Amino acid sequence: MADAGVQVPAGLRSSAEIMEAEDRFGARNYSPLPVVVSHAEGAWVTDVEGRRYLDMLSAYSALNFGHRNQRLLDVVRSQLDHVTLTSRAFHNDQLGPFSEELAQLCRLDRVLPMNTGAEAVETAIKLSRAWGYRVKGVPRDQAVIVTCEGNFHGRTTTIVSFSTDPVAHDDFGPYTPGFVTVPFGDVEALRAALADDNVVAFLVEPVQGEAGVIVPPAGYLRAARELCTERGVLLVADEVQSGLGRTGRTFTCEHEDVLPDMYVLGKALGGGVLPVSAVVGRDEVVGVLRPGEHGSTFGGNPLAAAVGREVVAMLATGEYQRRSAELGEHLLGRLRAEAPPTVREVRGLGLWAGVELVPEAGPARDRCYRLIGDGVLVKDTHETTIRLAPPLSIEASDLDWALDRILKVLH
Numbered sequence: 001m002a003d004a005g006v007q008v009p010a011g012l013r014s015s016a017e018i019m020e021a022e023d024r025f026g027a028r029n030y031s032p033l034p035v036v037v038s039h040a041e042g043a044w045v046t047d048v049e050g051r052r053y054l055d056m057l058s059a060y061s062a063l064n065f066g067h068r069n070q071r072l073l074d075v076v077r078s079q080l081d082h083v084t085l086t087s088r089a090f091h092n093d094q095l096g097p098f099s100e101e102l103a104q105l106c107r108l109d110r111v112l113p114m115n116t117g118a119e120a121v122e123t124a125i126k127l128s129r130a131w132g133y134r135v136k137g138v139p140r141d142q143a144v145i146v147t148c149e150g151n152f153h154g155r156t157t158t159i160v161s162f163s164t165d166p167v168a169h170d171d172f173g174p175y176t177p178g179f180v181t182v183p184f185g186d187v188e189a190l191r192a193a194l195a196d197d198n199v200v201a202f203l204v205e206p207v208q209g210e211a212g213v214i215v216p217p218a219g220y221l222r223a224a225r226e227l228c229t230e231r232g233v234l235l236v237a238d239e240v241q242s243g244l245g246r247t248g249r250t251f252t253c254e255h256e257d258v259l260p261d262m263y264v265l266g267k268a269l270g271g272g273v274l275p276v277s278a279v280v281g282r283d284e285v286v287g288v289l290r291p292g293e294h295g296s297t298f299g300g301n302p303l304a305a306a307v308g309r310e311v312v313a314m315l316a317t318g319e320y321q322r323r324s325a326e327l328g329e330h331l332l333g334r335l336r337a338e339a340p341p342t343v344r345e346v347r348g349l350g351l352w353a354g355v356e357l358v359p360e361a362g363p364a365r366d367r368c369y370r371l372i373g374d375g376v377l378v379k380d381t382h383e384t385t386i387r388l389a390p391p392l393s394i395e396a397s398d399l400d401w402a403l404d405r406i407l408k409v410l411h
């Protein structure tokens with residue numbers, strides 16, 4: 001971090017003025033930490049006054065490849081000189097190859113591109129229901145989707161209908177029916193829920209990110225796969241946050257050698273440049289949709305598809321997954337070995353950690369504030385947990401630099 005007291009060049013607004021404008025004229029649906037970023041490169045960001053910070057959150061894994069990754073920016077620049085948007089009324093020369101390359105990366109058959117993670121989840125819900133009625137033979141409007149307690153799948157009215165977080169859920173009803181919730185990680189509860197013949201899908205985050213980086217017990221995903229197969233239920237893995245290298249494999253499901261019927265992807269699929277999401281699934285499932293039944297003006301646009309292709313190509317090298325696994329072992333190893341008694345638990349997988357404080361340690365947010373002063377950006381979740389998800393491209397020395405400061409602030 002540069003020295004405090006740096007002057008803002010004449011004509012530009014200070015961080016304080018910019019935050020004031022946002023607070024005065026913006027909706028108050030977030031409470032961001034008080035840093036106003038105006039420039040970023042790799043794992044580092046710079047604020048309006050020129051102070052530098054190490055980004056240990058990477059936009060909740062949307063920046064897996066770092067800020068302004070040059071490979072991705074080159075693709076964007078080149079695509080801007082060709083075509084950016086066609087809508088799906090016509091073909092574009094990027095979507096077909098993107099679909100082929102992403103399907104191959106996922107070892108699945110078909111891709112349905114959208115924009116945000118929530119839209120992709122909505123898409124997976126519609127696909128599951130349509131598959132239930134047209135293939136499984138569930139009576140019309142009776143389909144049930146099983147979800148998990150503590151889930152986070154986005155913010156639409158249907159998705160918040162099955163959120164168990166009162167902040168996300170309450171006051172936004174009436175709610176969409178057709179969802180039941182089971183405890184995350186509980187195989188027997190899942191088995192019982194799947195006994196209902198009208199269940200069409202089990203929608204699950206392989207690691208629950210927003211809940212505080214909750215890793216299920218070993219064998220849970222494998223057991224879920226087996227139960228779903230046994231009961232003729234789709235396994236839908238929402239890897240919007242856990243996928244694309246974050247946990248040391250391309251997909252978290254791979255840790256248990258599981259192939260879901262559908263992946264829901266987003267965040268890093270857009271390379272930190274623009275929103276790109278997709279559902280990738282088996283032919284029998286994604287293939288149920290007929291023309292006109294679903295879509296998006298921007299879904300599959302050539303700029304997004306070009307960025308997505310480059311993301312797929314970068315992941316195909318395995319380099320990011322390797323970095324995530326190696327650096328993640330170091331991250332979790334240091335946190336677990338050096339954490340003071342203020343820390344109740346360190347959870348995580350790959351380059352992703354949830355550091356849960358004991359209640360007496362006070363709010364996690366206070367520690368995040370203090371880390372800003374040390375030039376490290378992290379984020380609290382659910383009052384007691386600090387979330388760490390640096391870009392997978394972070395230098396090992398930078399990671400240690402941040403860890404030194406985080407461990408000091410935890411003391």
Ligand SMILES: Cc1ncc(COP(=O)(O)O)c(C=O)c1O
Binds near residue numbers: 205238
């Ligand atoms: C697992 C998961 N699914 C879906 C979403 C929603 O994505 P978006 O914010 O792009 O709508 C998120 C966002 O954090 C997520 O973590």
